[in-house]
Amino acid sequence: MENLCKFCTYQSNAIKKLSEEEVAKLSFNCVSVKFKRGDSLIKQGTFSTNVAYLKSGLVKIHIEGPYYEQIVRILKAPEYLGLPTTFGDKINQYSVTALEDAEVCFIDIDTFNFLLRTNTEFSYEIILSICQNELQAFRRCANRTQKQIRGKIADFLLELSQKIYDSNLICIPLTQGEIGNLIDASRESVSRVFSEFEKDEIITVKGKKIEITNMESLKVIASKG
Numbered sequence: 001m002e003n004l005c006k007f008c009t010y011q012s013n014a015i016k017k018l019s020e021e022e023v024a025k026l027s028f029n030c031v032s033v034k035f036k037r038g039d040s041l042i043k044q045g046t047f048s049t050n051v052a053y054l055k056s057g058l059v060k061i062h063i064e065g066p067y068y069e070q071i072v073r074i075l076k077a078p079e080y081l082g083l084p085t086t087f088g089d090k091i092n093q094y095s096v097t098a099l100e101d102a103e104v105c106f107i108d109i110d111t112f113n114f115l116l117r118t119n120t121e122f123s124y125e126i127i128l129s130i131c132q133n134e135l136q137a138f139r140r141c142a143n144r145t146q147k148q149i150r151g152k153i154a155d156f157l158l159e160l161s162q163k164i165y166d167s168n169l170i171c172i173p174l175t176q177g178e179i180g181n182l183i184d185a186s187r188e189s190v191s192r193v194f195s196e197f198e199k200d201e202i203i204t205v206k207g208k209k210i211e212i213t214n215m216e217s218l219k220v221i222a223s224k225g
Helices: 021-027 083-087 109-117 119-146 147-165 176-183 189-201 215-225
Strands: 030-035 041-043 052-055 058-064 069-076 079-081 093-097 103-110 167-169 205-206 209-212
Touching: 021 083, 021 109, 021 176, 052 109, 069 079, 069 119, 069 147, 079 119, 083 119, 093 205, 103 167, 109 119, 119 147, 147 189, 147 209, 147 215, 176 189, 189 205, 209 215
Parallel strands: none
Antiparallel strands: 030 103, 041 093, 052 079, 052 103, 058 069, 058 093, 167 209, 205 209
């Protein structure tokens, strides 16, 4: 079999720490799968035998709570998915759904664990990724519970602009109801704030596309909450 991982343009920082022999071992124990928008990549409650690496695309991470499903994060490639399961109880603790066409590399979990045990630089990069995600989750939780609706919406738009699309022109990947679910607000409140931002000439809305026309004002609203 050809060593596809060696020539992959979506290599993670962790993969770049592997030797040529280790990359070859990885290549023999992974498979790349393409998904369409709306497809389920990972399902909560199912047994996991793989580590998923999002090579391209955009996904939402969501979890079944006691009363309803909660969207907890939007994630852009390249990024690992389900790493906590790798070190946990082997049961997927959340679901992942494609928000746009995506490609995922599924890595055999035994092979992944072998590389963690035998290559310290690889392990360090994986631990670093987990720690960064945890810190972001803490920050997001504080913002969600302490900020007012205008601050929450401003945070959401800034994250799309700066971390997802790297542009002032963004495409909203969620419905207004889903945005409300993500930031703990009603759909009506989300709609109202979008209208207020447009009236204040902070954004321009055209369907699902939004252009941020006054970035400084949006940052002020986000910082003041």
